[in-house]
Every structure is written in structure tokens, then in C-alpha cells.
Amino acid sequence: MVLVVTLLISPEVWASEDHYFLQHAFEAAAAEFDVPVQLLMAVSYAETRWNDHQGQPSHLNGYGMMHLVDNPNHHTLGQASRLLGESPERLKTEIPLNIRGGAAVLAWIAKKQNGGHLPEKLGQWYTVVAEYAGYQDEAVTRIYTDEVFQVIQSGAKRKVKGETLLLSPTKVKPYKGKYEKAKKPIGKKSTPDYPNARWIAAHSSNYTAANREGDGKRIQYVIIHTTQGSYAGSISWFQNPDSNVSAHYVIRSSDGEVTQMVQNKDIAWHAGNWDYNVHSIGIEHEGYVEQPGWYTDSLYRSSAALTRWLCDTYGIPRDRNHIIGHNQVPGATHTDPGPLWDWNWYMSLVNQ
Ligand SMILES: [Zn+2]
Missing domain, CATH: 1.10.530 (Lysozyme)
Known part of the structure; x- marks a missing residue:
């Protein structure tokens, strides 16, 4: 015994x-x-x-x-x-x-x-x-x-x-x-671009209003980020006028819930590189770069479905030259999504 x-x-x-x-x-x-x-x-x-x-x-x-x-x-x-x-x-x-x-x-x-x-x-x-x-x-x-x-x-x-x-x-x-x-937060736009997202507006001082679908600033990249904090905390941060950052989407670890905060036509401030901000959609994933356990099955599947929809909508090639990590942005000081992010699996889900 x-x-x-x-x-x-x-x-x-x-x-x-x-x-x-x-x-x-x-x-x-x-x-x-x-x-x-x-x-x-x-x-x-x-x-x-x-x-x-x-x-x-x-x-x-x-x-x-x-x-x-x-x-x-x-x-x-x-x-x-x-x-x-x-x-x-x-x-x-x-x-x-x-x-x-x-x-x-x-x-x-x-x-x-x-x-x-x-x-x-x-x-x-x-x-x-x-x-x-x-x-x-x-x-x-x-x-x-x-x-x-x-x-x-x-x-x-x-x-x-x-x-x-x-x-x-x-x-x-x-x-x-x-x-x-507590009601659904009021934003300038009450419906998200992505049909499966909820909409909570980022503060208007945290992104640049644009017309990327009409003025030739073509959306060419999807940039993958890690929040380094909780889902609700990130949403709150992008609502805060002091933060000067935003992303188009934030995804929850536990169940893959998607919140859209900046319209796709507008330029979110997430890449730390203006040229890449202008030409990309930013997706934040709840978690910490160095800590296992946040990148769940639900999060991967939900994010991959969103990325696939973005690629189909804007004609972005579904490859690693166009679906990139924040760490791959030229001049990036950030390391997200880091080595714990399973790119092979993610891309297989995107291309399913
Ligand atoms: Zn990032």
C-alpha cells in the first residue's frame, strides 16, 4: 500500500x-x-x-x-x-x-x-x-x-x-x-464587423479613424499578440484614454470569446510600427508570453476562425508571411506570442 x-x-x-x-x-x-x-x-x-x-x-x-x-x-x-x-x-x-x-x-x-x-x-x-x-x-x-x-x-x-x-x-x-x-457598453458602432464578436469600443484617442477599405491602405497582415494581463483588463485598458494602445480584437482564454474594439477599417495601435499598424488587423490573446496554460484549445480555434474570416474578407494570403507574430514586426521590442504559441497547429486550424 x-x-x-x-x-x-x-x-x-x-x-x-x-x-x-x-x-x-x-x-x-x-x-x-x-x-x-x-x-x-x-x-x-x-x-x-x-x-x-x-x-x-x-x-x-x-x-x-x-x-x-x-x-x-x-x-x-x-x-x-x-x-x-x-x-x-x-x-x-x-x-x-x-x-x-x-x-x-x-x-x-x-x-x-x-x-x-x-x-x-x-x-x-x-x-x-x-x-x-x-x-x-x-x-x-x-x-x-x-x-x-x-x-x-x-x-x-x-x-x-x-x-x-x-x-x-x-x-x-x-x-x-x-x-x-450593467448593459452592453455603448460605442460609436453597435455591431462588430466579425459576426461572432461582441462589440466594446476602444477609446477614440487610442486608434486612428481611417477608411482602409476605400483609400488604398490595404489590409495585408494579421498580427498575433498576447495581452500580458486578463481579458477584461485588456478591454478596460483599450477603453482608457491614457493607454494610447488598442487592438481590433481581444480573445478570452477560457472559452474563446471574441470582443471587437476597433473597426477593421480603422487603424488600431498595436504593432509598435506605424507602417504595420496601417496595413494590419491586431488580435490580442488573453495570457502571458512566458506562462503555459493560457493558449487553450478554445482560444486557438476561436482565433483561427477569426483569422480565416479576415483572410477571406480582405484577400490576405493564409500563410506565415501575412499572419505574423508581434515579434516578427520590424523593430518590434515585444516577444509575443512567444515560444508557447503553437504556430503549426494554429496555421492548420486557419487553413482547415
Ligand atoms: Zn503585442
């Missing part, structure tokens, strides 16, 4: 000093701040899939497994720093501290929203998570918060740093408050 038990446990788990180091970090932080552990783990999962990115920031300048943010619109890193009396630098890089920081901020928001008390029911944390995300648009906030509660409902399991982190499924009924009525 002993032999059987031994074989069931992976060598990586045996190798780490504390077999449940991360699980314990979440449980301890949840207990310390009276935040439901499912909620704490689900927020972290939705933001980073429980990856700390070794102190490297996301595109929203968020850090660590709890994605503590330090940007002009949102300051959860600073809040966590004040609440814990710890330096932002340590919060960025030390995993248990980062998780404690996230828990402290969630509890702080909860008390602020509930007259000094914590919510009694798990579902009442919905508006707390919504504020934690820090997005301006209520409909985009809802995309994110719904995902967090979906993770609580369905549970999650993932191997992180040699440890298998487990979030058991929990039945929950979210009380969405003002987000219940």
Missing part, C-alpha cells in the same frame, strides 16, 4: 519543502483578514492563473498572484502597502505577502462598502471583487467579476511551482448590485 500511495504523489510535490506552500499562503491570508478562501483564490486565478510572474508587471502594471495594481487609475498596490505597513517592492515579489496584500485590500473594500462590516454570504462579495478590479466601465467589470464567480462555482486545479493548487467547487449565488443592470 505504501508503494501505491507514493506513486500517486508527483516527484515535484515531494521535491518542494512545504508540499502545500501556496495553498497555505492563501488559507492563512484568508483567515487573517476574514476573506473567504474561495474568493481569494478565484480572484488570483482569474487575474494570473496563480502565477506571480517573478515581480514582472502586467500591461496594467499589476504585480504578483493577486495582481496588485499601481497605475494612474487604480492603486491597490499602494493600498496593500499602507494596510500591511510593507514596502511596495516586497509586495511585488514576495508571494505570501502579495497574497496577504490582496486579502487586506479585499477586506478593506468590503468594510467600506458595508458600513464597517464584512459580507455574511459569499455571493455578497461580488461588488467587492468588482471594485478590486478597478475598471471604469461597469459592463467590462461585470465580465471580469462573473468570471471570478464562475471559477468559484466550477472550482480550479493547477500545478504551480511544483505544487498542485486546488480550489474546490462551491455553490454560490452572486448578488450583483448595480452590476446586475
Whole structure:
């Protein structure tokens, strides 16, 4: 029997000093701040899939497994720093501290929203998570918060740093408050070009209005990107007038949902090269270049269907000279989509 038990446990788990180091970090932080552990783990999962990115920031300048943010619109890193009396630098890089920081901020928001008390029911944390995300648009906030509660409902399991982190499924009924009525965001155009996309407009100062179908600035390339942040976070970023970036499409990792944010005829700012911006469509894929697990089957299939439609619509050859990574753009400083992107499979799906 002993032999059987031994074989069931992976060598990586045996190798780490504390077999449940991360699980314990979440449980301890949840207990310390009276935040439901499912909620704490689900927020972290939705933001980073429980990856700390070794102190490297996301595109929203968020850090660590709890994605503590330090940007002009949102300051959860600073809040966590004040609440814990710890330096932002340590919060960025030390995993248990980062998780404690996230828990402290969630509890702080909860008390602020509930007259000094914590919510009694798990579902009442919905508006707390919504504020934690820090997005301006209520409909985009809802995309994110719904995902967090979906993770609580369905549970999650993932191997992180040699440890298998487990979030058991929990039945929950979210009380969405003002987000219940959050409507589809209003944009200049209410329908996307791509029939299978939802439409959420990027801020008008983040792209160049054009008439590429009529003025000879022919669309010749499809450029593949990685968001370096969450789906809803990227959508929110392109809505933000401070970002000065955009893409035509953003695709969600979990289910391949497509959001269009810039019309195909307009020039999105995504390639870091004006000539390529002028002649391309940019597609952002939810994930991180260096972290496995984001480029899911659903994401590949959904993206390939979109790219195939773009190629058919604009007469773009379905080959690697015209369907390129951001890293292939001349002068590119970005490495996305990186070595984890399976080009062979992607192109086979595009050409199906
Ligand atoms: Zn890119």
C-alpha cells in the first residue's frame, strides 16, 4: 500500500519543502483578514492563473498572484502597502505577502462598502471583487467579476511551482448590485464587423479613424499578440484614454470569446510600427508570453476562425508571411506570442 500511495504523489510535490506552500499562503491570508478562501483564490486565478510572474508587471502594471495594481487609475498596490505597513517592492515579489496584500485590500473594500462590516454570504462579495478590479466601465467589470464567480462555482486545479493548487467547487449565488443592470457598453458602432464578436469600443484617442477599405491602405497582415494581463483588463485598458494602445480584437482564454474594439477599417495601435499598424488587423490573446496554460484549445480555434474570416474578407494570403507574430514586426521590442504559441497547429486550424 505504501508503494501505491507514493506513486500517486508527483516527484515535484515531494521535491518542494512545504508540499502545500501556496495553498497555505492563501488559507492563512484568508483567515487573517476574514476573506473567504474561495474568493481569494478565484480572484488570483482569474487575474494570473496563480502565477506571480517573478515581480514582472502586467500591461496594467499589476504585480504578483493577486495582481496588485499601481497605475494612474487604480492603486491597490499602494493600498496593500499602507494596510500591511510593507514596502511596495516586497509586495511585488514576495508571494505570501502579495497574497496577504490582496486579502487586506479585499477586506478593506468590503468594510467600506458595508458600513464597517464584512459580507455574511459569499455571493455578497461580488461588488467587492468588482471594485478590486478597478475598471471604469461597469459592463467590462461585470465580465471580469462573473468570471471570478464562475471559477468559484466550477472550482480550479493547477500545478504551480511544483505544487498542485486546488480550489474546490462551491455553490454560490452572486448578488450583483448595480452590476446586475450593467448593459452592453455603448460605442460609436453597435455591431462588430466579425459576426461572432461582441462589440466594446476602444477609446477614440487610442486608434486612428481611417477608411482602409476605400483609400488604398490595404489590409495585408494579421498580427498575433498576447495581452500580458486578463481579458477584461485588456478591454478596460483599450477603453482608457491614457493607454494610447488598442487592438481590433481581444480573445478570452477560457472559452474563446471574441470582443471587437476597433473597426477593421480603422487603424488600431498595436504593432509598435506605424507602417504595420496601417496595413494590419491586431488580435490580442488573453495570457502571458512566458506562462503555459493560457493558449487553450478554445482560444486557438476561436482565433483561427477569426483569422480565416479576415483572410477571406480582405484577400490576405493564409500563410506565415501575412499572419505574423508581434515579434516578427520590424523593430518590434515585444516577444509575443512567444515560444508557447503553437504556430503549426494554429496555421492548420486557419487553413482547415
Ligand atoms: Zn503585442
